[in-house]
Amino acid sequence: MSDIDQLSTEDEAFLRPYLPDDDAISKKERPFVTLTYACSLDGMISLSPGVRTTLSGPETKSMTHYLRAHHEAILVGVGTAIADDPSLNCRYSRSSSCPPQGLRPVVLDPTMRWDVAGSKATALASEGKGKAPWVVHATSVLDQNPEVAEQAKRLFVGTDGLCDEHSGDRTASISRLEWRSILKALYQKGIRSIMIEGGATVINDLLLQPELVDSVVVTIAPTWLGEGGVTVTPAQQTRDGVRVNAARLKETSWRQFGQDAVLCGRLE
Ligand SMILES: NC(=O)C1=CN([C@@H]2O[C@H](COP(=O)(O)OP(=O)(O)OC[C@H]3O[C@@H](n4cnc5c(N)ncnc54)[C@H](OP(=O)(O)O)[C@@H]3O)[C@@H](O)[C@H]2O)C=CC1
Numbered sequence: 450m451s452d453i454d455q456l457s458t459e460d461e462a463f464l465r466p467y468l469p470d471d472d473a474i475s476k477k478e479r480p481f482v483t484l485t486y487a488c489s490l491d492g493m494i495s496l497s498p499g500v501r502t503t504l505s506g507p508e509t510k511s512m513t514h515y516l517r518a519h520h521e522a523i524l525v526g527v528g529t530a531i532a533d534d535p536s537l538n539c540r541y542s543r544s545s546s547c548p549p550q551g552l553r554p555v556v557l558d559p560t561m562r563w564d565v566a567g568s569k570a571t572a573l574a575s576e577g578k579g580k581a582p583w584v585v586h587a588t589s590v591l592d593q594n595p596e597v598a599e600q601a602k603r604l605f606v607g608t609d610g611l612c613d614e615h616s617g618d619r620t621a622s623i624s625r626l627e628w629r630s631i632l633k634a635l636y637q638k639g640i641r642s643i644m645i646e647g648g649a650t651v652i653n654d655l656l657l658q659p660e661l662v663d664s665v666v667v668t669i670a671p672t673w674l675g676e677g678g679v680t681v682t683p684a685q686q687t688r689d690g691v692r693v694n695a696a697r698l699k700e701t702s703w704r705q706f707g708q709d710a711v712l713c714g715r716l717e
Pocket residue numbers: 485486487488493494495497498499500501502504525526527528529530532533557558559560561562623624625626627628646647648649650651652654679
């Protein structure tokens with residue numbers, strides 16, 4: 450039996466304005482991006498670095514899988530892939546409004562730290578319960594690992610999108626890729642909508658790039674995790690030498706799902 454329930458028509462109507470929209474996609478050379486995560490009342494997403502922490506209740510877990518059903522890919526950073534060993538699949542019953550090809554898991558792992566073959570996502574794919582993950586690397590790793598270039602599920606990203614072992618820029622920093630380039634590479638591979646679920650490094654980075662994020666969906670759980678947790682806190686921003694807010698949502702809507710609140714919006 451599935452742990453994921455169908456959403457009510459009211460829940461679906463609440464989320465609809467924030468779902469991927471074909472008109473918005475066709476105007477950009479990147480996928481529609483939904484940034485989503487669950488946090489506590491003290492703004493934390495896990496109890497401590499590298500610890501998988503359940504914050505969503507059953508209703509918001511179903512809501513997350515509904516969102517997954519409406520995207521073509523889901524991305525997490527390698528920190529999350531190692532800490533959580535996530536399934537990254539979709540267990541929501543798909544409808545005709547969902548993309549037909551199913552959800553592609555993507556892990557951002559510039560320096561090849563993740564054991565893709567030993568992961569739960571790969572095991573689920575081999576059981577037919579999800580698609581095989583793609584792993585995004587910096588092109589610079591090709592020089593140290595030329596043999597991996599032949600593996601279809603590895604995407605090499607340079608300063609202007611997708612590269613292969615024979616062409617493209619190899620100067621991208623080994624530890625840092627531009628989000629515009631990552632998204633362009635995924636678009637070049639046919640991905641038209643992507644849900645980015647974390648972790649903290651990825652979320653903090655993207656909250657400062659409103660031009661690359663179309664919707665934000667935050668689950669707020671009625672609990673405080675306490676000191677020492679992993680917080681969503683983008684880097685501080687200044688304008689003319691004066692501190693200003695780092696990021697802010699506009700066009701917001703709230704709804705209660707079980708014991709949790711869900712806040713949707715778009716970055717200003
Ligand atoms: N409650 C929730 O909704 C969620 C909670 N979590 C929690 O978050 C924590 C993990 O967060 P965190 O450790 O920050 O890990 P992340 O998942 O954010 O992964 C961070 C790593 O991803 C790579 N990376 C990130 N941005 C870029 C970029 N622009 N270019 C290239 N590589 C990049 C880097 O890898 P490298 O170091 O190799 O360069 C970086 O160290 C875990 O405890 C997890 O449980 C995670 C997701 C959701």
